[in-house]
Amino acid sequence: MDGVLAIFFAIFLAELGDKTQLATMAFAAKYGWRVAFMGAILGLAAVNLIGALLGDKLGNMVPLEVVHKFAGALFIVFGVLMILGKL
Numbered sequence: 434m435d436g437v438l439a440i441f442f443a444i445f446l447a448e449l450g451d452k453t454q455l456a457t458m459a460f461a462a463k464y465g466w467r468v469a470f471m472g473a474i475l476g477l478a479a480v481n482l483i484g485a486l487l488g489d490k491l492g493n494m495v496p497l498e499v500v501h502k503f504a505g506a507l508f509i510v511f512g513v514l515m516i517l518g519k520l
Contacts, residue, residue, distance in 0.1 A: 453477070 461469035
């Protein structure tokens with residue numbers, strides 16, 4: 434249960450005020466909060482399922498340190514692309 438709570442709080446804090454939350458607000462204004470909430474849940478669940486499955490497979494094939502370094506590099510690339518207006 435400790436792992437679930439740690440992951441919940443990490444994701445919750447990371448997602449506050451991000452593009453997904455703003456998009457959900459816009460969808461709620463158009464479709465209502467229930468439809469926006471259900472759509473957001475399904476979309477985020479699908480994306481996170483893919484991430485969890487890939488992470489599980491990578492964890493069995495690649496050392497965790499390599500996964501962390503790759504994820505860090507990917508965050509830097511996304512950050513630079515966002516600054517340049519490419520994302």
